[in-house]
Amino acid sequence: MTSYPRYAIYYAPPTRKPLARFGAALLGYDALSGNDVAFPKDAVAAAPDWHELTQDPRKYGFHATLKAPFALAPGTTEAxxxxxxxxxxRQPREIPVIKPAVHGISGFIAVVPAERSATLQALAQDCVEAFDAFRAPLSAEDRARRKPETLTPRQVEQLDRWGYPHVGEDFRFHMTLTGRMTDSRQRPILAMLRARFETLALTSVAIDRIALFKQDDAAARFRVIKQDALTAR
Known part of the structure; x- marks a missing residue:
């Protein structure tokens, strides 16, 4: 059985910046303030069921996963x-900088790097390893929820080692904008989201911070409780 509260180490863009406002508006929720946000009119026009289409990612807020959600290990504390x-x-490191793009992946739409970044992959793996002492072991229920029968042998090994299958070579940085949908339905929505994203004129995004998110219980949304700026080498 899943234990609460749960925590996660995510990247979340700085509050009040265009990318943060873009994601919060599309999901209808700002995880930094904990407040609901009105949907853009063009999103609702493209999909009258936009509220339902974004229901799953809304629970987590606009983010990219660096260390997937976990309950605290026995003997560890939030402090x-x-x-x-x-x-x-505080540990000096090379700060990943990506060129952002909006693409469909695995049936949903997300902001992703236009090109793979070894520096970003390294940051994600550092997070996976550095915070693993705080992660309670997966329950049988949580392990089953990850559907190990659908995973590759390497992903199953990673699930059992790190509590999440999509780490290391299987990690893909993404900031989710929608739930899953069919290819035919995705096409016009992807076009709308790309047009909206282009208005931000973002040529690069520095992944220069980590955010600690917390979910109090199963019915609660994740919210940001702390952000830390990374130290550039």
Whole structure:
């Protein structure tokens, strides 16, 4: 059985920046403030059921996963996790910079890097490893929820080692904008989202911070409880 509260280490763009406003509006939720946000009119025009279409990603807020959600390991505390986030951020490192693009992946639409970044892959794996001491072991229920029968042998191994299958070579940075949909339905929505994204004129995004998100219980949305700026080497 899943234990609560749950925590996650995510990337979330700085509040009040165009990318943060873009994602919060499309999901209808700002995880930084904890407030609902009105949907853009063009999104609702493209999909009258936009509220339902974004229901799943809304629960998590606009983010990219670096360390997937976990309950705290026995003997660890939220205060210790907060301190570990600060310690991690103080370690000098190369800051990943991506060229963002909007693409369909695995049936949903997300903001992703236009090109694979070894620096970003390394940051994600560092997060996976650095915070694993705070992760409670997966319950049988949580492991089953990941559908290991659909995973590759390597992903099953990663699920059992790190509590999440999509790490290492299987990690793909993405900031989800919609739930899953059929290819035919995705095409016009993808076109609308790309047109909206182009108005931001974002040629690069620095992945220069980590955010600690918290979910109080199964019915609650994740919210940001702390952000730490990474230290550039």
């Amino acid at each position: 210790e996790l907060l301190a570990a986030c600060a310690d991690f951020a």
